[in-house]
Amino acid sequence: QLQLQESGPGLVKPSETLSLTCTVSGGSISSLYFWAWIRQPPGKGLEWIGSIHYNGNTYYNSSLQSRVTISVDTSKNQFSLRLTSVTAADTAVYYCARPHDTMPNVAGAFHMWGQGTMVTVSS
Amino acid sequence: EIVLTQSPATLSLSPGERATLSCRPSQSVSSYLAWYQQKPGQAPRLLIYDASNRASGIPARFSGSGSGTDFTLTISSLEPEDFAVYYCQQRRTWPLTFGGGTKVEIK
Numbered sequence: 001q002l003q004l005q006e007s008g009p010g011l012v013k014p015s016e017t018l019s020l021t022c023t024v025s026g027g028s029i030s031s032l033y034f035w036a037w038i039r040q041p042p043g044k045g046l047e048w049i050g051s052i053h054y055n056g057n058t059y060y061n062s063s064l065q066s067r068v069t070i071s072v073d074t075s076k077n078q079f080s081l082r083l084t085s086v087t088a089a090d091t092a093v094y095y096c097a098r099p100h101d102t103m104p105n106v107a108g109a110f111h112m113w114g115q116g117t118m119v120t121v122s123s
Numbered sequence: 124e125i126v127l128t129q130s131p132a133t134l135s136l137s138p139g140e141r142a143t144l145s146c147r148p149s150q151s152v153s154s155y156l157a158w159y160q161q162k163p164g165q166a167p168r169l170l171i172y173d174a175s176n177r178a179s180g181i182p183a184r185f186s187g188s189g190s191g192t193d194f195t196l197t198i199s200s201l202e203p204e205d206f207a208v209y210y211c212q213q214r215r216t217w218p219l220t221f222g223g224g225t226k227v228e229i230k
Contacts, residue, residue, distance in 0.1 A: 036219075046159075046167065046210055048219040059217040062124065099214075100172050107214040109157035111178060113166035 002027040004096050004114035012090075012121050018083040022096030022114060029077045030054045032104035037070060037081045039092040040116075047092075051107070052079055059107075086121045093118050125149055125213050127222035135230040142198040144225045146211035151191045155215040158187055158196045161224075162207045170209075171196065201227070 008020035022035070029035065034051040041047075050060040052070045060068050064083070072079040083090060093116040099108020126149040136142055146156065154174040159167035169178040171187035174194060184199045198205055206229050211222040 045224045046161075046212075046221040048212075048221065051217075051219070059219075061218050095166055100169065100178065102172075103214075107155075107217055107219055109169055109172040109212060109214055110159075110167070111169045111172075113168075116166055 002098065002112050004098065004112060006094060006096050006114045006117040008094075008117060008119070010118060010120060012086055012119060013123050014087055014121055015085055018081070018086050018090060018119055018121070020081045020094055020096075020117065020119070021078050022080070024077045024079075024098075029072060029079060030074050033099050034059070034106070034108060035072070035079050036097045036099075036108075036110060038095045038097055038110070040095070041089075041092045049081065049083075049094075053105070088121050091119065091121045124218055125152060125216060125220050127211050127213060127220055129209075129211060129222035129225050131225060132223070133226045133228060135228050136201055137230045138201050138203055140201050142196075142201055142205070142227055144196040144198075144209055144227075146189075146194040146196070146222050148192050148194075148213055148215075152213040152215035154190050155213055156187075156189070156194050157212045157214065158185075159210045159212065160205075160207050161210065167210065198227075 036051040037049040052058045067084045069082040095116045096114045097110040098112040100111040158171040161167040175187045
């Protein structure tokens with residue numbers, strides 16, 4: 001059974017860099033899917049941050065593109081999110097996710113989700 | 124970027140009633156639309172993908188329909204556990220986008 005688990009600091013200071021890792025278990029990150037980061041500010045809706053294929057192809061939300069990097073480490077079966085110059089507006093629950101089994105190599109609908117990790121931006 | 128407009132923002136219904144939720148993309152997404160359910164403190168759960176396909180384990184009372192720029196999620200008879208927030212999401216083009224959500228609350 002595929003499982004995803006987010007990890008990283010729960011508190012980040014303004015102007016610093018937010019870094020999170022998603023560890024994949026029960027399956028290989030080298031499978032043919034676009035792995036994603038999605039966030040949700042408190043009391044608000046879902047926002048797609050970006051997606052990465054194990055071969056390194058990436059797509060980003062245009063509103064975050066200048067600050068975001070998503071990378072993959074196949075040796076650790078992990079993928080990571082890096083968001084620079086954070087502000088209070090980046091306070092959110094951050095989820096990692098994988099598309100449905102029927103959606104390899106394409107933009108997907110997200111069937112597998114991590115439990116989410118709350119990141120607060122505050123001094 | 125494709126904008127998804129969900130309506131209504133809030134739907135107040137009683138258990139046993141039928142719920143009809145709308146999602147309207149700003150341009151055609153063909154059939155590449157998904158629906159999610161989210162309860163407080165939980166990750167979203169995929170209900171419907173590609174407009175009308177139920178994800179595994181999703182009860183038959185949930186159904187999706189539509190194409191292009193007009194989609195509907197129907198819950199045929201609301202169970203107590205169905206009161207939640209529902210989001211639509213398109214995968215027709217990058218960037219992926221979500222709708223603003225519809226809250227289904229107990230009347």
